[in-house]
Amino acid sequence: MKKKITIKTIAKELGVSTSTVSKALKDSHEISTETKEKIQAYANHYNYKPNHLALQLRNQKTKVIGVILPKIVHHFFSTVITGIEEGANEKGYHIMVCFSNESYKKEVETLKVLSNGSVDGLIVSIAKETLENKNFKHIKDLVTEEIPLVLFDRVVDEILCDKVVVDDVGAGYKATKHLLENGRKKIALITTPNHVNVGALRRQGYEKALIENYIKTDKSLIVEIDEKQDIKKQIEKVFEQDIDGVFAVNEIYAANSMRIAKERGFNVPEDMSIIGFTDGLISEYSSPSITTIAQHGFTMGKQAVELLIERIKKESEVYSPKKIVISSDLKLRESTKPSS
Amino acid sequence: MKKKITIKTIAKELGVSTSTVSKALKDSHEISTETKEKIQAYANHYNYKPNHLALQLRNQKTKVIGVILPKIVHHFFSTVITGIEEGANEKGYHIMVCFSNESYKKEVETLKVLSNGSVDGLIVSIAKETLENKNFKHIKDLVTEEIPLVLFDRVVDEILCDKVVVDDVGAGYKATKHLLENGRKKIALITTPNHVNVGALRRQGYEKALIENYIKTDKSLIVEIDEKQDIKKQIEKVFEQDIDGVFAVNEIYAANSMRIAKERGFNVPEDMSIIGFTDGLISEYSSPSITTIAQHGFTMGKQAVELLIERIKKESEVYSPKKIVISSDLKLRESTKPSS
DNA sequence: TTTCAACACGAAACCGTTTTCGTAGGTTTT
DNA sequence: AAAACCTACGAAAACGGTTTCGTGTTGAAA
Numbered sequence: 001m002k003k004k005i006t007i008k009t010i011a012k013e014l015g016v017s018t019s020t021v022s023k024a025l026k027d028s029h030e031i032s033t034e035t036k037e038k039i040q041a042y043a044n045h046y047n048y049k050p051n052h053l054a055l056q057l058r059n060q061k062t063k064v065i066g067v068i069l070p071k072i073v074h075h076f077f078s079t080v081i082t083g084i085e086e087g088a089n090e091k092g093y094h095i096m097v098c099f100s101n102e103s104y105k106k107e108v109e110t111l112k113v114l115s116n117g118s119v120d121g122l123i124v125s126i127a128k129e130t131l132e133n134k135n136f137k138h139i140k141d142l143v144t145e146e147i148p149l150v151l152f153d154r155v156v157d158e159i160l161c162d163k164v165v166v167d168d169v170g171a172g173y174k175a176t177k178h179l180l181e182n183g184r185k186k187i188a189l190i191t192t193p194n195h196v197n198v199g200a201l202r203r204q205g206y207e208k209a210l211i212e213n214y215i216k217t218d219k220s221l222i223v224e225i226d227e228k229q230d231i232k233k234q235i236e237k238v239f240e241q242d243i244d245g246v247f248a249v250n251e252i253y254a255a256n257s258m259r260i261a262k263e264r265g266f267n268v269p270e271d272m273s274i275i276g277f278t279d280g281l282i283s284e285y286s287s288p289s290i291t292t293i294a295q296h297g298f299t300m301g302k303q304a305v306e307l308l309i310e311r312i313k314k315e316s317e318v319y320s321p322k323k324i325v326i327s328s329d330l331k332l333r334e335s336t337k338p339s340s
Numbered sequence: 341m342k343k344k345i346t347i348k349t350i351a352k353e354l355g356v357s358t359s360t361v362s363k364a365l366k367d368s369h370e371i372s373t374e375t376k377e378k379i380q381a382y383a384n385h386y387n388y389k390p391n392h393l394a395l396q397l398r399n400q401k402t403k404v405i406g407v408i409l410p411k412i413v414h415h416f417f418s419t420v421i422t423g424i425e426e427g428a429n430e431k432g433y434h435i436m437v438c439f440s441n442e443s444y445k446k447e448v449e450t451l452k453v454l455s456n457g458s459v460d461g462l463i464v465s466i467a468k469e470t471l472e473n474k475n476f477k478h479i480k481d482l483v484t485e486e487i488p489l490v491l492f493d494r495v496v497d498e499i500l501c502d503k504v505v506v507d508d509v510g511a512g513y514k515a516t517k518h519l520l521e522n523g524r525k526k527i528a529l530i531t532t533p534n535h536v537n538v539g540a541l542r543r544q545g546y547e548k549a550l551i552e553n554y555i556k557t558d559k560s561l562i563v564e565i566d567e568k569q570d571i572k573k574q575i576e577k578v579f580e581q582d583i584d585g586v587f588a589v590n591e592i593y594a595a596n597s598m599r600i601a602k603e604r605g606f607n608v609p610e611d612m613s614i615i616g617f618t619d620g621l622i623s624e625y626s627s628p629s630i631t632t633i634a635q636h637g638f639t640m641g642k643q644a645v646e647l648l649i650e651r652i653k654k655e656s657e658v659y660s661p662k663k664i665v666i667s668s669d670l671k672l673r674e675s676t677k678p679s680s
Numbered sequence: 681t682t683t684c685a686a687c688a689c690g691a692a693a694c695c696g697t698t699t700t701c702g703t704a705g706g707t708t709t710t
Numbered sequence: 711a712a713a714a715c716c717t718a719c720g721a722a723a724a725c726g727g728t729t730t731c732g733t734g735t736t737g738a739a740a
Contacts, residue, residue, distance in 0.1 A: 002486040004457065006696060017720045022698060032718060052457045053402065054696035057393045057725050064436070073418045081412055085439055094453070096404070097437040099425055113434070117344070117391045117726095145387075146342040255625035262627060285595035285622045287602060346726055357690045362728060372688060394726035397695050457696095 005046045014042060025050075065095050065308060066119035068110055070102045070127050070154070075251065075280030076297050077125070080152065083301020084123060091309050093120075100127040108138045115141075121148030121308045126156065128227075132195045148311040152304045154198060162311060163323045164304040168198050171293045171328040172205020175247050175275045178291070178330055180213050182273050183339040184245030188238045189222045190253040199224075202249045202277070225253060232256050239264055244339065245273045251282045254290050258335065273336040288334035300326050345386045354382060365390075405435050405648060406459035408450055410442045410467050410494070415591065415620030416637045417465070420492065423641025424463060431649050433460075440467040448478045455481075461488030461648045466496065472535045488651040492644045493538060502651060503663045504644040508538050511633045511668040512545020515587050515615045518631070518670055520553050522613050523679040524585030528578045529562045530593040539564075542589045542617070565593060572596050579604055584679065585613045591622045594630050598675065613676040628674030640666050 007025075011018045016035065024031045024039035025048075031039075042048075056062045065088050069077050081097065088095050096119060100107035107127045114122060122142065130136070131154060139159050142149050152164040179187050189206050192199030207217050223238050225231055235256050246261070248254035254276025258268060266272040268288055276283050279294035303324050311319065347365075351358045356375065364371045364379035365388075371379075382388075396402045405428050409417050421437065428435050436459060440447035447467045454462060462482065470476070471494060479499050482489050492504040519527050529546050532539030547557050563578050565571055575596050586601070588594035594616025598608060606612040608628055616623050619634035643664050651659065 001460075001488065007698095008696070018697080019699080019721080020719060022696095023719090026698095030718065035718080049456045051397075051696050053393060053397045054725090055698085057391075057397050057695090057727095058697055058699095060725070062393070072412070072421055073415065075413065078413045078418050081437075082439065085437070094436060094438065094458075096434060097421075097425070098434065099422065112389075116389045117393050118434075120341075144342075145344075148341070252621075252625075255621075259625070259627065280621075281592075281595075282621050282625050285592075285599070286625060287599060287627055344726095347728095348726070358727080359691080359729080360689060363689090366728095370688065375688080391726050394695090395728085397697095397725090398727060398729095400695070 004051065005043075005048050006051065007048075010039065010042055010046075010048065014039060061120050061312075062118060063093050064119045065093050065305065066114040066122045067095050067097045068100055068107065068114070068122065068124045069097070070100050070125060072097075072099060075282070076153075076278045076295055079297030080125075080301040080304075083298040083303075084305045085301075086298075087302040087305035088309075091305075093305075093309065100130075102128045104129040104133060104135065111138050111142065115145065115147055121150070121312045123150045123152060123304050123308055125152050126154040128154075128192075128196055131156070131197065132193070134195070148308055150304045150308045150311070152300055154196070156197065160321050162307045162321050164300050164307065165323065165325055166198070166295050166300070167325050167327050168201035169205040169208070171277070171295075172202035172247070172249075173209045174205070174328070174330050175202075175277070175293050176206045176209035177212075178336065179245040179247060179273050179275060180209060180215075181338075182245070182269075182336055184273050185215070186218075186221065186241070186243045187245040187247055188241075188243045188257075190235055190238070190246060190248040190257060191222065191224055192249060193224045193226065199249050206247060232260065236260055244271065245275075247275050249277050251276050251278045251280050251290075251292070254292070255282050255286055258286055258288075258290060269335050269337040271339070273339070275336055279331050283331075283333065286335075291333045291336040292331050294329045294331045296326050296328065344391065345383075345388050346391065347388075350379065350382055350386075350388065354379060401460050401652075402458060403433050404459045405433050405645065406454040406462045407435050407437045408440055408447065408454070408462065408464045409437070410440050410465055412437075412439060415622070416493075416618045416635055419620075419637030420465075420641040420644075423638040423643075424645045425641075426638075427642040427645035428649075431645075433645075433649065440470075442468045444469040444473060444475065451478050451482065455485065455487055461490070461652045463490045463492060463644050463648055465492050466494040468494075468536055471496070471537065472533075474535075488648055490644045490648045490651075492640055494536070496537065500661050502647045502661050504640050504647065505663065505665055506538070506635050506640070507665050507667050508541035509545040509548070511617070511635075512542035512587070512589075513549045514545070514668070514670055515542075515617070515633050516546045516549035517552075518676065519585040519587060519613050519615060520549060520555075521678075522585070522609075522676055524613050525555070526558075526561065526581070526583045527585040527587055528581075528583045528597075530575055530578070530586060530588040530597060531562065531564055532589060533564045533566065539589050546587060572600065576600055584611065585615075587615050589617050591616050591618045591620045591630075591632070594632070595622050595626055598626055598628075598630060609675050609677040611679070613679070615676055619671050623671075623673065626675075631673045631676040632671050634669045634671045636666050636668065 007018050007021045011021045021039055024036045072078055085095055098110045107130055143161055149161040155163045155165055191203050194200045210217050225234055239260055246257045248257050258274050261268050261272050276290045276292040279292045283290035283292045347358050347361045351361045361379055364376045412418055425435055438450045447470055476499055483501055489501045495503045495505055531543050534540045550557050565574055579600055586597045588597050598614050601608050601612050616630045616632040619632045623630035623632045
């Protein structure tokens with residue numbers, strides 16, 4: 001990289017002090033018009049740009065927000081990140097994005113690096129492995145160090161910080177109720193293991209809807225997907241039973257269910273209703289297209305970053321953690337309709 | 341944020357100088373074992389972490405790579421970013437991600453901010469609007485300032501910097517040839533306007549394959565999608581002609597084509613073959629699943645970041661820009677098969 | 681006893697910028 | 711003519727760390 005021009009260079013070249021240059025560049029009244037013009041002309045001509053690092057060190061703030069996600073090749077997370085970026089930009093912040101790849105170890109390492117002053121605050125969605133082993137010390141440490149932190153989607157209650165979540169219970173309830181209203185009775189639930197809290201919460205909603213309709217939850221209709229194994233095979237098992245509806249807690253599970261249903265000769269939506277989660281491209285372009293619960297990822301991202309910046313700004317005040325719940329919507333498509 | 345513990349604090353508390361502390365923390369032989377142990381114990385106990393900003397200022401490098409993408413809710417770009425992140429991490433770098441949202445103005449602004457010393461180098465894929473208005477001054481300025489820069493996918497020849505691209509002509513050729521080998525004669529091309537260079541190149545491949553098979557390119561079979569309008573409607577027009585194959589230059593166009601074909605009573609792949617681009621989830625979960633050209637986005641990202649870091653490391657040397665071409669593969673699925 | 685090296689540590693400069701506090705010189709007030 | 715006040719600028723500290731170059735104290739070699 002070419003050596004950048006600094007205030008010192010300008011000062012030396014023009015035979016003034018660095019303080020004069022600094023003041024002249026911000027049009028201070030302390031400096032005579034003549035000197036100011038001379039300095040500004042010089043700076044302009046040589047394309048002077050203040051060095052960010054120096055400013056950050058002096059101001060003790062970076063105007064950067066760290067974002068740690070489990071993964072990005074995923075419609076929901078990439079939507080959230082778009083929201084975060086837009087919200088950050090609006091307030092003059094930039095984002096530094098890292099991925100935990102669902103790994104506990106990488107999450108710990110990333111957090112350690114980013115909390116060394118590189119960022120003014122963090123937005124995190126917890127890795128599955130971390131949720132599984134329930135080791136949250138690295139995250140709680142951030143709270144202890146009073147580093148502004150917002151958790152989203154994959155949150156855990158015992159960490160005392162701001163949070164932004166989807167109304168997962170409500171969403172699970174809505175989805176299941178929709179199937180029930182379609183006249184479905186034997187509804188399979190394709191979900192995550194229970195340590196993934198969003199899965200657990202959606203399951204609660206599912207069970208709540210069933211209970212309200214006097215249907216006993218049948219454990220054999222619930223599949224907890226182990227993503228280390230073949231997803232399709234695991235879902236196929238539940239199709240050996242007599243089912244007429246599927247509620248899948250994400251797009252991939254829903255798309256797989258759809259494929260299996262068709263392979264097994266089901267007519268979707270005539271003899272089988274399928275509902276998914278995350279209103280992504282798969283659901284939209286599948287055929288038949290899949291009814292889903294839209295999570296409003298963009299809104300979540302934006303809310304998360306706004307909450308964070310608010311916290312950054314009034315860092316000194318005592319505060320009680322806020323929790324924002326984003327409601328989700330049923331997005332009707334072709335994969336569900338009343339049973340004939 | 342809680343006031344962080346610094347070398348100064350430690351020095352004062354332990355009655356030594358900052359230089360001693362600094363050396364002790366890096367286990368220098370200049371310091372006695374006794375003193376080192378004392379200092380290290382103290383630092384450990386109070387969870388001392390060196391301030392990144394200070395180091396960056398002193399070393400004149402940030403170990404951060406700026407990444408500017410047109411968008412992220414897009415399988416190809418999110419895959420690339422995964423590759424970039426992994427490659428960067430392996431070399432001790434982090435990434436700062438920004439989006440141009442395909443807008444020229446935002447691209448200019450973002451570039452300006454990031455080139456102020458916040459990053460050691462940049463990886464950029466150019467926004468559509470910029471490609472359209474052909475105004476590349478902001479990017480050329482980076483080259484002039486000798487800021488390490490790698491362009492990928494959406495590149496332009498007149499900018500003299502390192503580049504990583506897909507073999508788009510070859511890919512277009514491969515895709516079209518595959519359809520021809522399937523016995524298709526009237527192949528529609530669903531592409532972007534010509535200013536999007538990847539679209540133009542894939543079209544070249546398409547035309548090359550047709551010429552080789554003595555087929556005259558029929559302009560009425562080529563649709564240049566204007567993304568500001570309804571995509572599906574634009575594709576539907578070409579279906580009014582007598583076609584038996586579709587080559588779409590991305591997943592969305594392919595998925596739309598598939599939908600239209602089915603709506604119009606075509607049997608895919610029996611009476612109509614469809615091939616797409618970008619081996620994403622839509623193609624995988626569509627039914628029938630869509631044959632595509634896989635772009636190896638992960639590899640591209642990784643190569644791009646490796647190229648960039650190489651450039652960053654030997655910044656002083658004269659160098660001639662490199663161009664890495666990633667070859668693409670045909671991924672056979674259900675949407676293509678020999679016509680019966 | 682003198683000389684010299686090794687050891688263990690400190691002083692100070694440096695990275696680029698901002699900001700407080702002087703201060704020299706001229707002008708106005710009394 | 712002395713006192714007071716501007717005006718226009720500079721010196722220096724500060725942000726947090728690294729690193730070069732001393733330097734005082736030992737102990738050993740000459």
